[in-house]
Amino acid sequence: MKIVNNKMIDKISQKNKKSIKDSSISVSLDNVSIKYGNSVAVKNIFCDIKKNQVTSFIGPSGCGKSTVIRAINRMNDLIEGCELSGSVIFEGTDIYAKEIDPVEIRRRIGMVFQQPNPFPKSIYENIAFGARVNGFRGNMDQLVEESLTKAAIWDECKDKLNESGYSLSGGQQQRLCIARTIAIEPDVILMDEPCSALDPLSTLKIEETIHELKRNFTIIIVTHNMQQANRVSDFTAFFNTEKKGKDLGGKVGFLVEFNKTKNIFNSPKQKSTQDYISGKFG
Amino acid sequence: MNYNTKKNLTFNPSLTRNIGNKALTIISSLFAIISILPLVLVISYVLIKGGSYINLETLILEPEPPGDDLLSAGGIGPAITGTFIMTLIASIISIPVGVGGGIYLAEYSKSGKFAKFVRFGSNVLAGVPSIIAGVFIYALIVSTKILFGSMFSGIAGGISLSILMLPTIIKTTDEALKLVPDNLRRAAFGVGASKFTMISNITLPAAFSSISTGILLALARAAGETAPLIFTALFSRYYITSFDDIFYEMGSLSVLIYNFALEPYESQNQLAWAASFILVVVLLSLNILSRWINTHGIFSKNKV
Numbered sequence: 001m002k003i004v005n006n007k008m009i010d011k012i013s014q015k016n017k018k019s020i021k022d023s024s025i026s027v028s029l030d031n032v033s034i035k036y037g038n039s040v041a042v043k044n045i046f047c048d049i050k051k052n053q054v055t056s057f058i059g060p061s062g063c064g065k066s067t068v069i070r071a072i073n074r075m076n077d078l079i080e081g082c083e084l085s086g087s088v089i090f091e092g093t094d095i096y097a098k099e100i101d102p103v104e105i106r107r108r109i110g111m112v113f114q115q116p117n118p119f120p121k122s123i124y125e126n127i128a129f130g131a132r133v134n135g136f137r138g139n140m141d142q143l144v145e146e147s148l149t150k151a152a153i154w155d156e157c158k159d160k161l162n163e164s165g166y167s168l169s170g171g172q173q174q175r176l177c178i179a180r181t182i183a184i185e186p187d188v189i190l191m192d193e194p195c196s197a198l199d200p201l202s203t204l205k206i207e208e209t210i211h212e213l214k215r216n217f218t219i220i221i222v223t224h225n226m227q228q229a230n231r232v233s234d235f236t237a238f239f240n241t242e243k244k245g246k247d248l249g250g251k252v253g254f255l256v257e258f259n260k261t262k263n264i265f266n267s268p269k270q271k272s273t274q275d276y277i278s279g280k281f282g
Numbered sequence: 283m284n285y286n287t288k289k290n291l292t293f294n295p296s297l298t299r300n301i302g303n304k305a306l307t308i309i310s311s312l313f314a315i316i317s318i319l320p321l322v323l324v325i326s327y328v329l330i331k332g333g334s335y336i337n338l339e340t341l342i343l344e345p346e347p348p349g350d351d352l353l354s355a356g357g358i359g360p361a362i363t364g365t366f367i368m369t370l371i372a373s374i375i376s377i378p379v380g381v382g383g384g385i386y387l388a389e390y391s392k393s394g395k396f397a398k399f400v401r402f403g404s405n406v407l408a409g410v411p412s413i414i415a416g417v418f419i420y421a422l423i424v425s426t427k428i429l430f431g432s433m434f435s436g437i438a439g440g441i442s443l444s445i446l447m448l449p450t451i452i453k454t455t456d457e458a459l460k461l462v463p464d465n466l467r468r469a470a471f472g473v474g475a476s477k478f479t480m481i482s483n484i485t486l487p488a489a490f491s492s493i494s495t496g497i498l499l500a501l502a503r504a505a506g507e508t509a510p511l512i513f514t515a516l517f518s519r520y521y522i523t524s525f526d527d528i529f530y531e532m533g534s535l536s537v538l539i540y541n542f543a544l545e546p547y548e549s550q551n552q553l554a555w556a557a558s559f560i561l562v563v564v565l566l567s568l569n570i571l572s573r574w575i576n577t578h579g580i581f582s583k584n585k586v
Contacts, residue, residue, distance in 0.1 A: 075468065080393075107474030117465035120488050129483065130473030177469070184473050 026051040026188055026218040027072055031086035034067050041067045042253040047237055054219045056229035059239030064253030065222045069190050073109035074102040107134055110186035114193040116173035118165030123157050126165045126176055130184045143183055151179035152209045171202020191221040207232050236264040238273045332559025335552045345519050345553060348545045355549035358557045360521045361538040368534060369505050371440025376447040377497060384455020389481055408449035415445040416510030424514055436532030439515025447500040454496025458489035491575050498572035502565045508536040517541055535561045
């Protein structure tokens with residue numbers, strides 16, 4: 001069993017190495033395993049994420065979707081004891097190489113978090129802060145308007161740009177956070193369950209925003225909501241967990257299936273994908 | 283049926299639990315009143331007694347030597363400026379060091395061994411009696427004449443006060459920064475901010491009100507200290523006239539109270555009361571100001 005597995009991994013690994021040169025690939029995960037201290041969270045992830053497409057990560061709780069997405073812009077660096085093996089290739093560069101500056105990575109790969117987290121500053125400053133940090137020299141007013149428009153929130157807050165970001169509703173705050181991320185013009189936007197704290201209407205608005213953003217950005221979105229994955233994404237990666245051999249209760253996440261969204265939802269190759277999508281577990 | 287009767291639903295004051303309830307409420311509120319009593323008595327006594335000796339002359343004149351003039355003892359002007367200058371010196375030293383140390387503890391080394399040691403150390407320092415801080419600076423600076431040959435000096439006084447302020451400032455900065463949600467840190471990193479930008483632009487402003495509260499409380503403590511100043515700044519009856527004067531003995535409100543309250547002359551005692559009045563007013567307003575800042579902080583309302 002083990003040998004077969006390793007062979008399979010080698011095969012995929014080789015296939016992956018070829019695809020690095022493929023210019024339509026934005027981020028490529030190559031045999032990525034992530035450990036928190038001694039416990040393995042996810043193992044052996046291979047995944048090629050295409051440019052200007054929406055890729056969604058779905059799967060039951062604790063399967064490591066968020067861990068994987070945070071690995072893509074080195075947010076895991078902030079967690080003590082988090083270790084990554086394998087490589088994450090962003091446009092031909094291994095972002096975990098020693099000489100790489102994580103701050104630069106995060107400027108190219110922006111992130112929207114699960115909880116809306118505007119800065120305790122004015123709406124205008126929320127956008128301007130990131131831009132300024134990144135050395136933006138253009139017309140700030142214009143940038144703020146453009147970003148808020150792209151995030152579909154300009155109309156709601158154009159009259160109160162000087163009010164605190166906290167004066168907005170949860171859904172608006174999340175769109176403000178998206179606008180803030182757009183403003184720094186990253187190549188990739190990571191979204192970690194951006195709608196989980198929001199009501200259905202705000203969710204719909206954010207999904208519309210995602211559709212708009214696809215033209216200029218590569219988007220990776222983690223979601224618990226399968227319908228949402230179906231609605232917004234072009235590609236879907238299904239993660240699942242398996243019990244670890246030794247310690248009871250420990251779970252390891254792994255990538256079960258990665259394909260076009262319509263294939264995943266209409267003709268999944270794995271039985272567990274089929275079961276998850278039809279709501280049998282998770 | 284384990285319960286033989288359905289009980290009446292009306293409140294019955296003669297039940298044991300209701301009597302006990304009432305008794306405990308009365309006893310605990312009684313103790314609460316007793317605990318606040320010393321504060322109210324001390325403050326009102328000082329305000330009434332000291333307030334009656336306050337006038338413009340007391341506030342600006344230099345104090346006369348005891349026994350020189352039985353009718354007038356001059357004023358407490360130099361002591362007020364002395365206290366102000368020495369707490370200023372103490373703040374100049376302890377605010378940057380304390381806030382910097384707090385930032386290190388909360389942002390850079392959350393649970394490292396060194397951080398644990400620093401935290402433990404600052405807790406111990408907070409418990410060190412103020413007279414020890416005075417003796418320490420006496421041994422380090424005053425008796426060695428290390429500061430340009432000066433012995434007792436305002437600057438030595440300020441340094442000894444800064445030792446007392448330091449632990450409070452480190453601790454409040456550390457705690458205040460820990461209260462800033464990690465969400466904000468992630469948000470800052472998410473838009474590509476470096477750690478320095480994140481701290482200076484996001485977490486420090488967010489913690490600003492709590493940190494300034496801590497600084498004000500530390501100031502209030504330092505301004506009222508007597509023991510360390512007796513060993514370091516001693517006392518002076520004269521206004522400082524030039525910058526060099528901070529290298530000489532300097533008067534302060536607390537030492538003035540200590541010196542003059544024990545004098546046999548009525549006029550000196552009155553000056554001590556006046557000084558107590560000023561000190562209490564300053565400390566009270568510092569405390570109230572710190573409260574105000576805390577409740578009008580950045581997260582309390584939708585402020586920008």
